[in-house]
Amino acid sequence: MDLKQLRAFLAVAETGNVTRAARMLHLVQPAVSRQIRLLEDDVGAPLFERERYGMSLTRAGQALAEHARRALLELDRARAEIAGVDEGVSGLVTLGLLPSSIDMLSSAFASAVAAEYPGIRVCIAMGYAGTLLQWLQSGEVDAALLYGIRRSADIQTSPLIEEPLWVIGPPRSGLRPSRPVPLAGLAGRRLVLPSAPHGIRTLVDHACAVANVALDIAVETNALSVQRSLVLGGQGLTVLPPIAVADDLRSGKLRGAPLADPALARTIVLALPAGRPTARPVRCALELLVREARRAVVSGSWLEGRWLGE
Template sequence: MDFKQLRALVTVAEVGSVTRAAELLHLVQPAVTRQIKALEAELGVPLFDRTRQGMRPTEAGVTMADRARRALTELDRARAEVAPARGAVTGIVTLGLLESAAGLIAEPLTSAVLRAHPGIELRLQTGYSGHLRRWLDEGDLDLSLLYDITGSPSLTVTPVVRERLWVLAPPAAGLDPQRPVSFARIARDPLVLPSPGHGLRSLIDTAARQAGAELIPSVQTNSMPLQKRLVLAGHGWTILPGVGIAEDIAAGRLTGAPVREPEVWRSIAVARPRSGRVPPAVDVVARELLCQVHAAVADGRWPSAEPLIGDGGR
């Protein structure tokens, strides 16, 4: 087993085609096929099912591709760290961003990091908090934004900000950010809600029980962009964190207001694994992430948000 075989395995698993994998790896197709077959022979199990639709990883193939991807990432990270330019911070940093906050944070964070440290390679992954937490625990992320996590034996957690949930409606509803809307009022309209099991849905259901309001969703989805599109199309109101709707309200695409009776808050933290040394590049990105979050709150770009720690180094 060698790194060329592992790269071939990961690439074929990602693109589903030996031909396309060969193009990406700058190899001829027979060479990629030989590498996959050699790996299968060594392991004694098939790694792919060859179908008309392409190469589909078997259960063993999925497991091997997952492990190989992590090994290759660690190798790339080591190469970047052992030969930096004098005084430069270099390396690969894989950062998890909450889907709701990515639009606000990703671009200014990337610009700030790469301007000050061009030797850092950022790899940004977005997802819901539960997915990001699992990826952290499995070693696929170096650090991540998570919400409503107060502590963990496996993670170092730094609280950053807390924010209110908002109700979002079509422009015709005329919701006013200065006039919060009660759960009792929200329950009178059709609702587009996150799917059961989603952390945000748990917050919403708990608050509804406290208000004695029965929320009956007309649509449920695990996609925040889809929630907003369905609201815009007139399928109901929805409830989302303020950070995820700021641009829509500012542009007049949708109207929104904070939720009240009860108010619903979620806290957001930066988390990273406790084990192992923290590479300088990860430390740089973590500090800049704190700065960007606090700048967004201070500038009013993060609605109904309050900082939970200091100024993040500014």
């Protein structure tokens, strides 16, 4: 088993096709096929199901893919750190951000890293809290911003921001920040909500169960962009932190009002793996991330956010 085989394997796994994988790797197709055959001979199991319209991972392939991604990521981290060993702080930092906060933080964070630690290379991945937690546990990201999670032996967290949940709708909804909407007021209204077990959906479902409120959920989606599009299209109201649609609220494309009786809020935390040391480049990058998050809250750019960090 060597790096060429692993890279070919992951390329085929991602594209589902040897031809596309060869194009991605700038190789000829027979060379990629040969690397896959050698790898399958080495592990002693087929890694792909050869189907009419492509190739899909077998159970053995799925298991190997998880380890292969981590192995190549660790090598990339090592290369980045070695390449800048004489240039101060250097290395690869992988960070997971939530869809609702990535636009707010990514550019300012990347600019700060480039200005203060040019030897650090940043990789930013977007995902919902459950996905980010899995990546954090598997080592695919060094740190992540998550919704508040339960205490865990393998994850350490620091609370950063508390933000309320608002009812969001199109302009004709008449929603206004000065007029909170009681949870019971959502009964009988068409709603577009995240699919379970999304963190916001869990908060809303729990509050409804306690208050004995039945909701009319017209559409469920696990994509923030689709959620926004459906509300803009008049398919119903939704529940989101205002930062998730800040530009639309400022421009008047969407209207919003705080959710009340009960008021619901979520806490965003900085999460790190508890079982492994945090490398110096990661610590340096996270200091800048926290600084930029605090700056966004204090300046008011992070709508309705309340700073909890030190």
